[in-house]
Amino acid sequence: MPDLPLDKPDQSNNPLNRRDFLAGAAAGVAGLAAKPPAAMAQQVALKPEPHPAEAHPAIEVTGNQRPGSDFMVDVFKSLDIEYCAANPGSSFRGLQESFINYGGNKNPEWLTCCHEESSVAMAHGYAKIAGKPMMIMAHGTVGLQHASMAIYNAYCDRVPVYIVLGNILDVNYRRGNAEWVHSVQDAAAMVRDYTKWDDTPVTLGHFAESAVRAYKIAMTPPTEPVILVADGTLQEEPVADKNLRIPKLVTSAPPQGDSGAVAEAAKILVDAENPVIVAGRVARTPRGIELLVELSETLGARVEDQRMRMNFPTQHPLYGHPGASIATPNLSGYDVILGLEVQDFWGITHKMTGLNKFGMEAQPTTQPGAKIVSISAVELNHKSNYQDFGRYLEADLAITGDPESTLPELIEAVRQLITPDRRRAIEERSKKIAEANQRDREHDRELAALAWDASPISTARLSAELWAQIKNEDWSLVSNDRFVSSWPTRLWNFSKPYQYIGAQGGSGIGYQAPASVGAALANRKHGRLSVSIQCDGDLNYAPGVLWTAAHHKIPLLSVMHNNRAYHEERMYLTMLAAKYDRDPAISDIGTALNGPNIDYASIAKGYGLYAEGPISDPRELGPALQRALQRVKNGEPALLDVVTQPR
Amino acid sequence: MNKFLVLFLLCAAAALAETKPGDVDNGKRLFERNGCYQCHGHAGQGGLAGARLSQNKLPQVAFIAYVRNPRSGGMPPFRAKVMSDQDLADVYAYIKTFPEPRAAKDIPLLNQ
Numbered sequence: 094m095p096d097l098p099l100d101k102p103d104q105s106n107n108p109l110n111r112r113d114f115l116a117g118a119a120a121g122v123a124g125l126a127a128k129p130p131a132a133m134a135q136q137v138a139l140k141p142e143p144h145p146a147e148a149h150p151a152i153e154v155t156g157n158q159r160p161g162s163d164f165m166v167d168v169f170k171s172l173d174i175e176y177c178a179a180n181p182g183s184s185f186r187g188l189q190e191s192f193i194n195y196g197g198n199k200n201p202e203w204l205t206c207c208h209e210e211s212s213v214a215m216a217h218g219y220a221k222i223a224g225k226p227m228m229i230m231a232h233g234t235v236g237l238q239h240a241s242m243a244i245y246n247a248y249c250d251r252v253p254v255y256i257v258l259g260n261i262l263d264v265n266y267r268r269g270n271a272e273w274v275h276s277v278q279d280a281a282a283m284v285r286d287y288t289k290w291d292d293t294p295v296t297l298g299h300f301a302e303s304a305v306r307a308y309k310i311a312m313t314p315p316t317e318p319v320i321l322v323a324d325g326t327l328q329e330e331p332v333a334d335k336n337l338r339i340p341k342l343v344t345s346a347p348p349q350g351d352s353g354a355v356a357e358a359a360k361i362l363v364d365a366e367n368p369v370i371v372a373g374r375v376a377r378t379p380r381g382i383e384l385l386v387e388l389s390e391t392l393g394a395r396v397e398d399q400r401m402r403m404n405f406p407t408q409h410p411l412y413g414h415p416g417a418s419i420a421t422p423n424l425s426g427y428d429v430i431l432g433l434e435v436q437d438f439w440g441i442t443h444k445m446t447g448l449n450k451f452g453m454e455a456q457p458t459t460q461p462g463a464k465i466v467s468i469s470a471v472e473l474n475h476k477s478n479y480q481d482f483g484r485y486l487e488a489d490l491a492i493t494g495d496p497e498s499t500l501p502e503l504i505e506a507v508r509q510l511i512t513p514d515r516r517r518a519i520e521e522r523s524k525k526i527a528e529a530n531q532r533d534r535e536h537d538r539e540l541a542a543l544a545w546d547a548s549p550i551s552t553a554r555l556s557a558e559l560w561a562q563i564k565n566e567d568w569s570l571v572s573n574d575r576f577v578s579s580w581p582t583r584l585w586n587f588s589k590p591y592q593y594i595g596a597q598g599g600s601g602i603g604y605q606a607p608a609s610v611g612a613a614l615a616n617r618k619h620g621r622l623s624v625s626i627q628c629d630g631d632l633n634y635a636p637g638v639l640w641t642a643a644h645h646k647i648p649l650l651s652v653m654h655n656n657r658a659y660h661e662e663r664m665y666l667t668m669l670a671a672k673y674d675r676d677p678a679i680s681d682i683g684t685a686l687n688g689p690n691i692d693y694a695s696i697a698k699g700y701g702l703y704a705e706g707p708i709s710d711p712r713e714l715g716p717a718l719q720r721a722l723q724r725v726k727n728g729e730p731a732l733l734d735v736v737t738q739p740r
Numbered sequence: 741m742n743k744f745l746v747l748f749l750l751c752a753a754a755a756l757a758e759t760k761p762g763d764v765d766n767g768k769r770l771f772e773r774n775g776c777y778q779c780h781g782h783a784g785q786g787g788l789a790g791a792r793l794s795q796n797k798l799p800q801v802a803f804i805a806y807v808r809n810p811r812s813g814g815m816p817p818f819r820a821k822v823m824s825d826q827d828l829a830d831v832y833a834y835i836k837t838f839p840e841p842r843a844a845k846d847i848p849l850l851n852q
Contacts, residue, residue: 447813538844538851543794544783545842551785557849564852578787584850660778664789667775671816677774739778740787 162191162328164297164337168304169228170200171339174255176219176614177201178212179230180239184259184275187328188230201228204614204645207637209236211607213243213318215638216254218571218608221402221594222615224378226253226311233260233280233322241284242601247318248287249481250401250598251374251434251471253311254318261325262293272325281320286478289317297327297334305340313345314377314470314495347377350468350494352502358431358466358490359506363515365429365464367522368394369413371422372404373435373469375496379590382406384500385433391507393519395526397422399436400579401595406588410527425458432488433496434469439484448668468503470495481599537583549736550711552654555626556580558711559652562718563622568592571612572605572625576661577654578740581626591616602659603634606651610642613649613730622725627651627732629686629693630659636696642730643701650725651732652718653693655707656739659684697732706734760800760826762833770831774823779814784838789814794838803835804828 165188169177181189192203206212209231216227231240237258247254260280261267267276281291290310294300300323307319350358362368370389376382385404389396389411396405397413399422405412413422421441424430432438442465445455459465465488472493475482492499511519541553556577564586573596574581587593594612597604606627613623632653642649658681666680681687690707697704703724705717714735721731771777779790786792791812798806807818807828818828844850 444813449810449812449814449816535844539841540786540792541850542844542847543792543841544781544785545847547781547783547785549782551781551783552787553785554849557852561849561852575788578789663775664778667778668814668816671774671818671822674819674821677816677818677822680775680778738781738783738785738787740781740789 158331159195160187160191160329161297161300161332162187162323163195164332165300165304165323165328166191166196168301168339170196172255172305172308172342174201174226174228175223176204177228177230177257178204178206178215178611180206180209180212180236182230182232182236182259182275183271184232184234184236184261184325185230185257185323185328186259187325188257188259188323191328204641206607206641208635209239210243210603211610211635211638211641213240213247213254213256214604214607215611215614215641217243217247217250217252217598217604218594218611218613219615220247220252220254220316220611221250221608222569222571222591222612226255226308227611228255228257230257230259230323232275233258234275234277237280237283242599243604243607244284244318245287245479246597246599246601246604248289248479248599250595251315251317252598253316255308255311256288256318256320258320258322259325259328260293260322262295263324263326266326280322284318284320286476287318287481288320289315289474291320291322293322293324294327295324297332297337300327301337301339305342308342309344314347314498315474316377317474347495347498348470348473348493349502350492350499354490354492355499355502356506358468358492359503359510361429361464361466361490362392362394362431363507363510365427366518367427368392368429368431369424369427370394370396371424371430371432371435371438371441372396372398372402373433374401374595375404375433376402376590377495377497381497381500382590384497384504388500388504388507390523391504391511391519393521393523393526394431397424400574400582400593401436401598403587403590403593403595406586407582408586408588410530411523412530414530414533423458424463425460427463428460429464429466430459432465432467432469434471435467437483438465438467438488439486442486448665449672451672464489466490466492468492468494468496468499534583541580541584544738546711547738548709548711549656549738550709550714551738552577552740553580553584554711555652555654555714555735555737556584558714558718559624559626560585561715562722563624566622567620568622568624569612569616570594570625571609571616571623571649572627573597574626576628576740577626577737591619591621602628602631605631607635607638607641609649609651610638610647610730613642614645614647617647622650622722623648624650624652624725626654629653629655629657629691632693633686633691636700639697639700639702639730639732646728647730648725648728649730650718650721651697651730653706653732653734654737655691655693655734656737657685657687657690658739659686660739693732693734697734703729703731704734706732707736708733709736760829762800762829762831762836764830764833764837766827767830767832767834770823770827771834774818776831784835791815793835794841796835800829800832803832 212229219227258280292303311319467488544551609625663684667677670677694704694706724731784793
């Protein structure tokens with residue numbers, strides 16, 4: 094068989110597909126093996142037997158010989174994926190070319206990212222608005238290494254991300270050093286601890302089935318990131334398989350709590366004198382909010398919302414204590430605690446020795462005899478290595494199931510058990526909660542006034558100024574608000590499913606800027622006004638996502654919460670230094686982002702955004718917001734650098 | 741010990757104790773240098789990380805006693821090796837200069 098360079102056309106007019114060729118090669122090797130050892134050694138010494146791939150005539154992709162990546166694009170189109178975010182990489186160049194030339198760069202449309210962490214975090218934010226995954230693509234080696242922290246965030250936040258990794262498994266197809274160092278035996282291994290499922294298909298038929306399966310698994314609660322490895326050879330060689338088909342996507346009904354256990358939970362709740370509902374990640378769809386409102390009103394139970402999703406209207410009379418620490422509500426006064434996919438349930442029902450003391454003691458914060466009921470689907474996907482599952486909770490009743498899907502049956506069971514006496518008690522309780530809620534809100538307004546005219550600008554003032562500009566629009570806050578003392582939660586009226594998206598999940602910083610761009614992208618087709626309160630430390634991880642927003646014309650107002658520090662860590666250092674009777678003034682070392690101050694407006698302008706700042710005078714903030722929002726309403730991203738109080 | 745009893749004793753002690761005069765400028769310097777502002781805000785407004793200090797009603801002695809042995813799980817104890825009684829008296833004097841806040845009802849943006 095003649096040696097033919099792979100970049101020369103096949104002269105035989107008889108193009109072979111790879112599978113046929115490999116079968117022939119295998120027969121040749123078998124014949125070789127039958128020869129006496131000495132004869133074989135001599136032959137090898139004279140002229141090394143060409144490796145099958147080297148001996149393989151070059152194959153042209155002609156009009157009727159589509160590359161495998163075209164078929165892969167057909168598969169992805171069948172899943173109705175809108176976007177694919179990627180920093181370009183040679184291991185998926187075939188797919189990228191097919192996406193654009195064959196797929197028309199639509200459904201999915203290619204999004205140019207400057208960092209793989211940005212790709213994944215964009216998909217993370219997008220999914221929380223769109224309710225479905227975005228695809229991201231990355232090298233199975235260096236790209237995935239960049240992406241890994243963002244994948245962990247999405248995993249901890251129970252968010253589906255559809256990850257496609259390029260890799261060249263067959264050594265014979267690795268052209269040069271770059272392709273060797275970008276190749277890996279088991280690409281998904283690095284992140285298998287924090288993804289739900291992965292596969293490395295070896296044929297296109299296998300690819301189609303696994304692609305559909307991956308989507309189904311990602312979207313079944315607990316929703317999580319999944320990985321599909323797109324082999325480079327499979328992408329770039331012609332479609333050889335006959336009778337290829339793409340399986341129909343059949344999504345699974347979400348797991349629902351056991352009926353007997355749900356009935357028992359209903360009895361515990363109805364019998365309670367003062368029950369509370371703690372909402373973690375509850376609302377997957379708009380229906381989730383309606384159901385939680387229905388349950389709380391039926392029971393007369395306060396909802397302590399951990400604000401990991403848009404679970405409950407913040408101005409509802411049964412909304413929990415808006416001014417309290419959202420992630421760790423005070424549950425000491427309740428006789429029944431119903432936790433719906435709560436984050437760190439043990440942590441919010443126990444108190445541990447503070448960082449300002451030595452030693453470690455833990456004790457329950459719940460009242461003696463309080464019953465704990467848990468409904469969560471996360472238990473269906475526990476893994477061992479990363480400890481996102483939290484401490485073991487001694488619940489009185491633990492129900493494995495998706496909270497949103499379990500709520501209808503629970504509500505109905507509760508209704509059936511409510512007697513006229515219980516109804517009167519519930520009404521009385523609801524009234525008291527509503528009165529306390531109103532007092533909390535008035536107190537919050539007084540607190541917001543405390544540093545109203547201060548410079549740097551108070552986070553309450555920033556939030557109130559922003560609210561004044563957006564409250565009459567169809568708005569969406571696409572950032573977490575914990576770092577600004579939750580002032581938006583305390584002052585704004587959140588009621589619609591897309592008005593809040595929660596936080597990082599894994600507390601990995603660098604999430605917020607790209608997640609807000611992804612969420613704003615999902616909002617764009619609905620004409621919603623996306624705003625983000627953007628922390629300075631977070632933006633510095635991968636600010637190139639600002640360019641992605643400008644390039645793809647994603648309307649988003651980013652208002653910097655520029656406290657010029659990694660402030661959480663700065664507080665920890667002060668706390669520890671004082672605890673050890675040492676100088677707390679060292680806390681700026683390694684945490685402060687000053688000397689020089691970072692000019693975020695110039696950075697944003699450099700990436701093509703409209704930007705203003707730094708703004709330190711609170712009187713200048715309102716007019717600046719109006720100017721920037723006008724640009725956003727015209728379809729472009731904008732950034733205001735606001736110098737703020739620490740929290 | 742009951743926390744109300746502790747507060748009562750602190751206040752009683754405060755009434756009897758000699759008030760140390762505070763140096764506002766040094767208090768401001770220490771408030772910033774030693775990181776008080778990090779949780780309590782540059783204007784003492786407080787937040788989810790720390791209590792409000794603006795319009796603080798504690799007498800000086802009670803304030804110093806609290807800083808020496810805070811009950812909160814987040815506040816570190818600032819002992820004499822880090823901040824002397826005089827330092828804390830200076831910080832106390834500075835905190836007392838925080839202006840009376842505007843009433844929320846007089847701020848249109850807080851009545852939206």
